Amino acid sequence: MNQREVFDKENIKAGLSNTLLTNSIIPKMKSIKLTVAQATIEFLKNQFSERDGVEQPFFAGCFGIFGHGNLAGLGQALQQSPDFRYYLVRNEQAAVHTAAGYAKMKNRLSTMVCISSIGPGATNMITAAAGATINRLPVLLLPGDIFAGRQVAPVLQQLESATSQDFSVNDCFKPVSKYWDRINRPEQIITALPEVMRVLTSPADTGAVTLCIPQDVQAEAFEFPVDLFGKRVWHIPRLRPDLNALMRAVKMIRSATQPMIIAGGGVIYSEAEEALKKFVHKTGIPVAETFAGKGALPYNDPHNLGAAGATGTEGANIISKEADVVIGIGTRYSDFTTASKTAFQNGMVKFININIAEFDAYKHSGLALTGDAKMIMEGLTEELGTYKVGEAYRKRVADYNKSWDEKVAIAYHAEEKEIPSQSEVIGAVNDYANPEDVVLSAAGSLPGDLHKLWRSEDSKSFHLEYGYSCMGYEISGGLGAKMACPEREIYIMLGDGGYLMMPSEIITSLQEGYKLTIILINNHGFASIGGLSKSIGSEGFGTRYLYRDRKSGKLEGDPLPVDLAKNAESLGAKVFKTTDIASFNEALEKAKKEERTTVIYIETVPERKMAGYGYAWWDVPIAEVSTSETVRKAYENYKEQKKNQRYYLD
Ligand SMILES: Cc1ncc(C[n+]2csc(CCOP(=O)(O)OP(=O)(O)O)c2C)c(N)n1
Numbered sequence: 001m002n003q004r005e006v007f008d009k010e011n012i013k014a015g016l017s018n019t020l021l022t023n024s025i026i027p028k029m030k031s032i033k034l035t036v037a038q039a040t041i042e043f044l045k046n047q048f049s050e051r052d053g054v055e056q057p058f059f060a061g062c063f064g065i066f067g068h069g070n071l072a073g074l075g076q077a078l079q080q081s082p083d084f085r086y087y088l089v090r091n092e093q094a095a096v097h098t099a100a101g102y103a104k105m106k107n108r109l110s111t112m113v114c115i116s117s118i119g120p121g122a123t124n125m126i127t128a129a130a131g132a133t134i135n136r137l138p139v140l141l142l143p144g145d146i147f148a149g150r151q152v153a154p155v156l157q158q159l160e161s162a163t164s165q166d167f168s169v170n171d172c173f174k175p176v177s178k179y180w181d182r183i184n185r186p187e188q189i190i191t192a193l194p195e196v197m198r199v200l201t202s203p204a205d206t207g208a209v210t211l212c213i214p215q216d217v218q219a220e221a222f223e224f225p226v227d228l229f230g231k232r233v234w235h236i237p238r239l240r241p242d243l244n245a246l247m248r249a250v251k252m253i254r255s256a257t258q259p260m261i262i263a264g265g266g267v268i269y270s271e272a273e274e275a276l277k278k279f280v281h282k283t284g285i286p287v288a289e290t291f292a293g294k295g296a297l298p299y300n301d302p303h304n305l306g307a308a309g310a311t312g313t314e315g316a317n318i319i320s321k322e323a324d325v326v327i328g329i330g331t332r333y334s335d336f337t338t339a340s341k342t343a344f345q346n347g348m349v350k351f352i353n354i355n356i357a358e359f360d361a362y363k364h365s366g367l368a369l370t371g372d373a374k375m376i377m378e379g380l381t382e383e384l385g386t387y388k389v390g391e392a393y394r395k396r397v398a399d400y401n402k403s404w405d406e407k408v409a410i411a412y413h414a415e416e417k418e419i420p421s422q423s424e425v426i427g428a429v430n431d432y433a434n435p436e437d438v439v440l441s442a443a444g445s446l447p448g449d450l451h452k453l454w455r456s457e458d459s460k461s462f463h464l465e466y467g468y469s470c471m472g473y474e475i476s477g478g479l480g481a482k483m484a485c486p487e488r489e490i491y492i493m494l495g496d497g498g499y500l501m502m503p504s505e506i507i508t509s510l511q512e513g514y515k516l517t518i519i520l521i522n523n524h525g526f527a528s529i530g531g532l533s534k535s536i537g538s539e540g541f542g543t544r545y546l547y548r549d550r551k552s553g554k555l556e557g558d559p560l561p562v563d564l565a566k567n568a569e570s571l572g573a574k575v576f577k578t579t580d581i582a583s584f585n586e587a588l589e590k591a592k593k594e595e596r597t598t599v600i601y602i603e604t605v606p607e608r609k610m611a612g613y614g615y616a617w618w619d620v621p622i623a624e625v626s627t628s629e630t631v632r633k634a635y636e637n638y639k640e641q642k643k644n645q646r647y648y649l650d
């Protein structure tokens, strides 16, 4: 046998095709004939991430719903790859939320793939893709796409255009994706897939990545080089900052009298909690936390001021107002964090922004410390030497920490009324849950109340999707959190509005045996937006779940006869319908013993809500002219508040 024959024989034994072998005696590259879909799955299952020596598969499987646009392509490929598990979900949007919830719990080192058919299945994913990108969470979307071959156009669910045959609904993913591509020829995946991985595993660039694969291309076979399918480890870097920038930051901190830290999600994603604690304990610089950063320090650390911004604590907001140097760590400074640019009122305030993304590091004309939060905190701790804030400042912060916790205790155990308030429900869950259990929420009045009130001891115990605040994230995102951390109890807290938006993944949680504990708070409508509507003078217009009143023609009739508890039961959940805090506490005990997804239903009064504290404000524009007296009054107040807004330009 000559060399060529030996090589061919080995290839055939290994199941590889030899049709691409060239006439040269030693061929350059082995190949294997696979469909584009098969090759894509084969590639994805061989991708790993590594940070600090810990290696893990980057994709834990695939969520999806089949249709004519992916059944014969990706569907067939998944069927013949049972080691890459396929999870049937109920809604494509939910699938992407679940993947994002999973990635958040995994500190972005692992995620899931989401596949859809063409048309509505694909566009259902757009909402949650935006959520993932805004929250800087990696998710990979593989929507089916219309025939690249075009001969059969228009296919079922195809958007036609008279100006181009190159449009499909998948073009709508472009602004919400950190990388977007369409595969019109099989060999394009050879260069597209590594780009997909580069972006997904980049701590600075990550978000939703969309790879559209037309339904005909998915099923088309090609001789792919076998090297495409070798194991690849994506090393997640811990980038050190520029030394000059670090020294400038040291100088700025040393000259500060009232510095403070705004801890964002980046602290937790970088696993910089310990480094932050050391820095804070050594220097005495206090910390206020964003929604994504809550838990970066334990709630009872005397340096912890608690929630920052519009939903902030009294201490956090007073200290923010006075701070002369604000050290933002892993924060994108959303309007909730900056109280719509009114939080930082010191005329001399300067920002130091520690962020892996240059984009965030330069915000507020800050001193950009671009790099990994853990590395930078360690560097700053060392370089600052013996620097400390004054004792009086440290004591003031510790007093705020204590006095806030007294407020929390009162809110947790408000005097018993017939119908409890939301803060009592939060208190009951917090009192019952273990420190490593997770509270998870996304929209409505719960996020603000939880931000203020939840006592976090573990940095992964507070899971709020408050970048996109997407009603519907709660149950689907909770499923992802449970899949990532099955050892933790997941307490999903959501309102009736959020529940009605997407209860469907209760079924998926049962199908897969992942237990969720869902706290369903019914206040017959939108307490949050209803309250906001009142604050802008519109009296809660269109925010209650009530019958239309025949006489007035308005939505102010009797409550609708919807039974959400029965609804959850009909989907297969174990339901405890509770009426007061005592029965709610009993249900928490019983729910803990359940092995399947459980819903604890309770009604609360929408009116008794947590107030804003300190200088909390949120900019929601009010009609400049109106026929309503209450709106006109609200506008006058709004004009006053607007005067506190600042640009941070030097
Ligand atoms: C998908 C989506 N649509 C609309 C909104 C705007 N919005 C924010 S909170 C809210 C009401 C939420 O109602 P519910 O879940 O019952 O919570 P509650 O306000 O009663 O606490 C609405 C409509 C949103 N955040 N997400």
Ligand SMILES: [Mg+2]
Residues within 6 Å of the ligand: 444, 495, 496, 497, 521, 522, 523, 524, 525, 526, 527
């Ligand atoms: Mg509600």
